[in-house]
Amino acid sequence: MSEPLSDSEQDSPPAIRQVMPAGTHHFRDALARVPAAVVVVATDGPFGLGGFTATAFTSVSDDPPTILVCLNRKSSQTEIFHQNGIFSVNMLAAGDEAIANDFAGFTKLPAPERFKSAAWLKGPTGAPMLERARVSLDCRLADFKSVATHNVLFGEVQAIRIQDATPDRPEILLYHDRHYRKI
Structure with missing residues (x-):
């Protein structure tokens, strides 16, 4: 059984930095502390092949299965994703x-060239699915909304591909405090 807190311990607030206005810099610093899965979002179709790395990805609903992912409005790929109307979300494994760096644009490869560093499958919608992804979701674009600096792509999941952990790839890739991590 633990000891009760002393009067001074009960009155002590947790150590925090001062409360700051929610400007862009402080907001980015705050959200950098939230671990997020690293995903590659990919599309193919009449408007071309495209892909980007994201951490702004989450589920919306399980009936029908729906997810969302955010893409910067300045991205040259915005129109490709909007017009193709299909995409996949591929959760990366540690390693x-x-x-992730290729699709984030860090290596300066043009969008179609980014696909050459790994093997891809076609999902039922025709969207490219990363063969080595731990989880791939094949989606039809259900809605597309511009919000502030980003476009929010809502995808109705049409097919799911899951790969179990393997001895050489047991963990998923996360992004936390501006560094890759694994869990």
């Missing part, structure tokens, strides 16, 4: 940092 896939090079793929």
